[in-house]
Amino acid sequence: MAGRARELTRLWSKYAGMNLLTLIRSRRSAAIEIGTDVVLNVAVVSTSLLLAQRFNGIGQWDKYQIFFMLGYAMTVNGALNIFFGYNLRMISRRIGRGQLDHMLLQPQPFWRTFITEGFMPFSEPSVLVIAGAFMGWSAARLPAGVTALWVIALVANLIASGGIVMAFQVIWGAIAFWAPMSAEEISSSTNRMVLQLGTLPLNVVATGLQATLVTVVPVGLTAWLPARELAGPGGPGLGALATPLAAPVFLILAVLTFRRGLAHYAEIGSQRYLSFGHRR
Amino acid sequence: MTSVAWPVAGSIRRLGPQARAIGKTFSLSAIAALGDSKLRLLDSALRIVRVVVLLALWRSILGHGETANGFGLGTLLTYTLVGELFAEQLSAGSDFGNWIWEGSIVSKMVYPFTVVGQIIADVAGQWTFGFVSVSIPILVLAPLLGVDPLPADARALFAFIPAIALSVIVGLAIDFILALAMAVYDLAPWLVANLRAAIAAVLAGTVIPLAILPWGLGTIFQWLPFASMGSAPLLIYTGSGHVARLLLVQTGWAAVMTALAAGMWRASRERLVSHGG
Secondary structure: OHHHHHHHHHHHHHHHHHHHHHHOOOHHHHHHHHHHHHHHHHHHOHHHHHHHHHHOEEOOEEHHHHHHHHHHHHHHHHHHHHHOOOOOOOHHHHHHOOOHHHHHOOOOOHHHHHHHOOOOOOOOHHHHHHHHHHHHHHHOOOOOOOOHHHHHHHHHHHHHHHHHHHHHHHHHHOHHHHOOOOOOOHHHHHHHHHHHHOOOOHHHOOHHHHHHOOOOOHHHHOOHHHHHHHHOOOOOOHHHHHHHHHHHHHHHHHHHHHHHHHHHHHHHOOOOEOOOOOEO | OHHHHHHHHHHHHHHHHHHHHHHHHHHHHHHHHHHHOHHHHHHHHHHHHHHHHHHHHHHHHOOOOOEEOOEEHHHHHHHHHHHHHOHHHHOOOOOHHHHHHHOOHHHHHHOOOOHHHHHHHHHHHHHHHHHHHHHHHHHHHOOOOOOOOOOOOHHHHHHHHHHHHHHHHHHHHHHHHHHHHHHHHOOOHHHHHHHHHHHHHHHOOOOOOHHHOHHHHHHHHOOOHHHHHOHHHHHHHOOOOOHHHHHHHHHHHHHHHHHHHHHHHHHHOOOOOOOOO
């Protein structure tokens, strides 16, 4: 166990070093990369943010509850970009382009490559810092207040939401095993779903659609449902367990789907592989 | 008489093959978009679900009879619905940046018709997919969603036609300028495209009418070119804006952005970098 942790830490520090080298190769590219990330992430939450500010809330939620939900969504996305950058979050690209071979060739288990290779702690943390500050600022203004139990529930929900986003990406992205060209960009579509629908207060939609958006397309679990349970007037109740309990189900589904795809890949390989890593 | 007729006849003869080439490019682009991937339907589904959620948002914010900065609930619902119906036209963009990035611009430049003509034909062809998979379903769903998709009156409908044409001109000119800037400053096309979409989402007013924005942001944003792309046609369609003033501002931006794009093209054409695949 300790050996595994040591190995993970060693790999993360290696990838962190490479990320730093990439970032500092030019001041201009570093500024562009960090600046655009911040603009993109703020723009994603802008609709709900501006509406909540203008109308002092949306529906039954006051503006601080909405702000908290948006800070939560940005935190989840910011953390995932740090840990799963370099197209790991957009797994259909790796699969569809035949770049999975680069991961399979490495003398280590695939899962370890998956959770370490996309580590980008230097080019991505700006969003996480802004999101964390925004979430903290709005949390301090919530009716229930911040307690130790609340913080534990928050951390558990953030990790679970991140796991659900990645599981959702992998489940859909695995289609690229069977349709490498046409599904190469499917992860972009599912990512857009998470970013665009996950930042809207879904309590305003009909129950049927709401149920779909927390099960079949679980974007409601990436911010809205956890925020509803954490930002409500009574503090976190049993509802705060919903997302942490749902996460393992989605992760198991993701592992099963990916394994099935990988078995198919082992038989047919990739016709799109080029030695310099790009696609045909 | 003959000396006048000859050049005109010559122009028409030259226009024939050009029109045919544009028509063919349009068809190829439309077929490619339709047949490219059934998985693109996911994006279409997302757009439809998103508009359903946005309509529900407006209903949760405004009750019947209530107004926000002069916008009643019915107007806001029509504004959002029509904004999604014409989403691709109100934020018109092309693959020009990708052509430069991939190096295919080299082949495009030796095709026997203008690059601008190719861009327009390609973009219009790509719209077919969105029209079939998003606009028509939304239009069919409109009565079920309780939204009146019709324009405010006949005058609004007639003014909407030039307004959306001007919106497309401004959008494509901005796209052209950004693509050239991308090549000159060596930026990644997806970065520029994402950034443009993100900025336009807030500044264009296609989701939230600019007048409703907090902190008086709308009073500044309404004069920017992005407002001429998104907000102006929708305000005209819903009868919520001063038609002549909106069309005048749009015409001004269309002229400025087109001139800027043409100037940049002349200046950077020879220095254009083909990035390679």
